[in-house]
Amino acid sequence: MSALIEIKDLVTNFYTYEGVVKALNKISLEVESGLTFGLVGESGCGKSVLVRSIMRIVQSPGVIEGGEVKFHMKKNGKDEVIELLSLSEEEMRQIRGSEISMIFQEPNAALNPILSIGYQVSESFLFHISEQMCAKVLEDLESPRDNTNFIWKSFLRYAYRVGSKDAKALPLRIFNKIPILKCWDKRLKEEATRRSIEIIDKLHVPHPEQVVKSYPHNLSGGMKQRIVIAIALACNPELLIADEATSNLDVTVQAQILELLNELKKEYISSIMLITHDLGVVAETCERVGVMYAGNLCEVADVREIFKNPKHPYTKALLNSVPRFSTEGRLAVIDGFVPNLVNPPSxxxxxxxxxLTMEQCKQNVPDLKETGDRHLVACYAVD
Amino acid sequence: MEKLIELKNLVKHYPILGGILRHQVNAVQALDGINLDILKGECLGLVGESGCGKTTTGKAIVKLHEATSGEINFHLKKKDGSTEVKDIVPMSNRMLKKSGIRGKLQMVFQDPTTSMNPRMLIKNIIAEPINEVENLKSREMESRVKKLLNTVGLGEQHLLRYPHEFSGGQRQRLAVARAIATNPDFIVLDEPTSALDVSVQAQILNLLKDLQQQLGMTYLFVTHHLLVVKYISTRIAVMYLGKIVETAKTADLFKTPFHxxxxxxxxxxxxxxxxxxxxxxxxxxxxxxxxxxxxxxxxxxxxxxxxxxxxxxxxxxxxxxxxxxxxxxxxxxxxxxxxxxxxxxxxx
Structure with a gap:
């Protein structure tokens, strides 16, 4: 299996009033294509910061300080390696949504309350695959069934021919300023809406034709999360990042969404990166798991290995502290609490x-080491 | 087993006002005829999806919300050992306080950050409910608060701090200390661990379990997390859209459900x-x-x-x-x- 994303020594800091929060401490990670990768950890351990650093949407006062993120993009059948951190903002915008897209935790916050669902889903089509859609509209125009009047038709033909080469070409930008010609893109928008209906339908939302006309407040939590997924999937991304996509939903709705993600993975997306704090979700959906603690990655392994044979003491403790079906007696507890990342422990x-603390642990930072069976652990106590 | 609280056909409708005269046009039927017995010394888990009325039930029992109709019969133990059954729905706050029921019903809220006044010291936060039920001198009060802090695993050094100086788990411990301050018979735990991390959640669940055994309290544990409820409660009631659809002992519910x-x-x-x-x-x-x-x-x-x-x-x-x-x-x-x-x- 080839790598999809390689992260090396990624460092992200937040410059707050209390001091520098060292949210990511030289993280190195490789996500293979075709897998569902789960990232687990308690809140504040840097899971979200890690994926936001990949997408380069870390909010101020956060700064990505160093390291590299290599993304293997398949373009026209060729493999291309892109270093995401060195791209310009404009180039990054092209990648977000079309190559890597993200589902956010809170569907209420991710959707704009004053725009219709159809508009929000088709936005992503219009931004990324405008050229492709122009070509499709042009094809429709050429077909004999179309009965627009001759003058308008030849104008549209010209506009879409230009648009199919470059959606931001000068003539189109001029048309956008002229009142009558402004509506040249009506058919383009119709095409985008048609595609939105198609993709919403794929996500098992009932009555997609009505849903595209409605607004976020008309829909329930589960439906909203489906729409957010639809926006993320619109342009067939290589990698879908789901940041706590189900943690605000009810269990029955969560089950629906997880089922949907599993189903989609078989058909449309190559890889999913699932961020969660729920070990049950990880066990049911992921193939490979990374465990994070206080800005460090402490263990990466296949899901069976993590649950059957955890090696890092934190992973063991985490697994024991979750109530399960088979739990009897008291829950195991991890003593103390998550450290403040302004002054993390040495x-x-x-x-x-x-x-299992040893003298060595207090001075040196352990590296992620391979211990066989594709199992990486960062701990001195593990041989 | 002795009953502690009986809910009889409890109804809670939240009115929706509309029109020019702001008359009631509709109502959110949060609770629609709930019948439930809570036995003494048990931990009753109340599970269901969001919006099904779990929290409303809890809040109606501690009288944070006025029930629309129905009865909440509280079996109050008197000093001479006899029990007296009282319907607390028609009682005013003053009557509740006078009859000594107010201090017997307590609640722990979901989010420990928002349920505590950020401008009060910890010692005042915990002393507040005690002040409501009895008059203590400040020295006695302080030793009482210290004792309470010790029971929940915090120490004397935390007395003169503000809530923001604590982590989420510690704040939830404080909320528990505040709830047990008046020696209540009954505590409503409204999703006490859903805002916490898994490792801290285990600490709080263990604490609650220990306290229940030590102090012989009765819990109503409101949550959406079935595994947490399986760990802590002895009996479970499942709610759906303002109705109770199934009640059973924990082990039975997980083995042989019917609904x-x-x-x-x-x-x-x-x-x-x-x-x-x-x-x-x-x-x-x-x-x-x-x-x-x-x-x-x-x-x-x-x-x-x-x-x-x-x-x-x-x-x-x-x-x-x-x-x-x-x-x-x-x-x-x-x-x-x-x-x-x-x-x-x-x-x-």
Whole structure:
């Protein structure tokens, strides 16, 4: 399996009044294509910051300080390696949504309340695959069934021919300013809406024709999350990042959404990166898992390995502290609490809570090491 | 077992005002006839999806919300050992305080950050409920507060701090300390761990379990997380859209549920056990709006086994033996139907 994203020594800091929060501490990670990768950890351990750094949407006062993120893009059948952190903002905008897209935690906050669902879904089509859609409209215009009057038709033909080469060409920008000619893109928008209906329909939303005309407040939580997924999937991304996509939903709706993601993965998307704090979700949907603690990645392994044979003491403790179907008696507890990342502990950041602390742990930071079976662990106590 | 609280046909409607004269045009039927007995010394788990009225039930019992109709009978233990049954729905706050019930009913809220006044010191926060029920000198009060802090695993050094200086788990401990300050008989725990991380959640759950054994309190544990409820409670009531659809002892509910909604809820829990992958009952659609709930059985639009009777006649909560009760017309057939249609087996 080839790598899809390679992250090396990624460092992200937040410059707050209290000091520098070292949210990501030299993280190195490789996500393979075709897999569902789960990222687990408690809140504040840097899961979201990691994926936001990949997408380069870290909010101020956060700054990506160093490292590299290599993205293997398949363009016209060729493999291309892009270094995401060195791209310009304009180039990054082209990648967001079309190559890597993201589902956010709160569907209420991710959707604009004053724009219709259809507009919000088709926005992504209009931004990324305008040329492709222009070509499609042009094809329709050429067909004999079309009965627009001759003058208007020849104008449209010209406009869409230009548009199919470059959607931001000068003539089109001029048309956009002239009152009568302004509506040249009506058919383009209709095409985008048609595609939106198609994709919303694929996500098992009932009555997609009515849904595109409605507004976010008309829909329930589960439906909204489906629409957010539809926006993310619109342009067939290589990688879909789901940032706590189901944690605000009810269990029955969560089950629907997870089922949907599994189904979509088989058909449309190559890889999913799932961020969650729910180990049950990880066990049911992921193939490979990374466990994070206080800005460090402490263990990466296949899902069976993590659950059957966890090696890092934090992973073990985390697995034991979750109530399960089979739990009897008291829950195991991790003593202490998550450290403040303004002054993180020296050495391994888990050492103050770790039962296996050695002298070495207090001074040096352990690296992620391969321990066989594609199992990477960052701990001195593991041989 | 002795009863502590009986809910009899409890109804809570939130009015929606409209029109020029701001008259009531409609009502959110948050609770629609709840019958529930809470036994002494038990931890009753109340589960359901969001918007089904779990929190409203809890708040109605501690009288944070005035119930529209129905009875809440509280069995108050008097000093001479006899018990007195009192309906607290028509009582005013003053009467509640006078009869000594106010201090016996307490609540822990979901989000510890918003449930504490950020401008009060910890010692004042915890002393506030004690002040309501008895007059203590400041020294006695301080030693009492210290004792309470020790019971929840915090120390003297925390007395003169503000809530923002604590982590989420510690704040929830403070909220628990505040709730047990007046030696209550009954505490409503409204999703006390849903704002916490898993490792901290385990600490709080263990603390609550220990406290219950030490102080002999009764809990109403409101949550949407079935595994948490399985860990802590002795009996579970499942709610759907303002109605209780099933009550059972914890072990029975997980082994032999009767209501199709319970089946769906149980099968929807993401299971952290990698070996046993079981099939799922995926419900279609979402919970309907409580503004105009469906006629007949409220679950019928989403129920895979609905028959004609379900659309017209509302099922009552009926006993099916072994202390288990379910509100479903086809409760006897459901386990078999589920097995045939979904090939569902239990994960434990």
């Amino acid at each position: 050495g391994c950041r888990f050492h103050p809570r770790c039962p | 199709p909604y319970t089946f769906a809820l149980l099968s929807a829990i993401p299971n952290a056990n990698i070996d046993k992958k079981s099939s799922r009952i995926i419900l279609e659609g979402d919970v309907p709006s409580p503004l105009n709930p469906p006629k007949g059985c409220r679950f019928h639009p989403r129920c895979p086994f609905a028959i004609e009777q379900c659309r017209t006649v509302e099922p009552q909560l009926e006993d099916v033996g072994n202390g288990q009760a379910a509100a479903c017309h086809r409760k006897e057939d459901v386990p078999k139907l589920v097995k045939d249609k979904f090939n569902f087996y239990f994960k434990n």
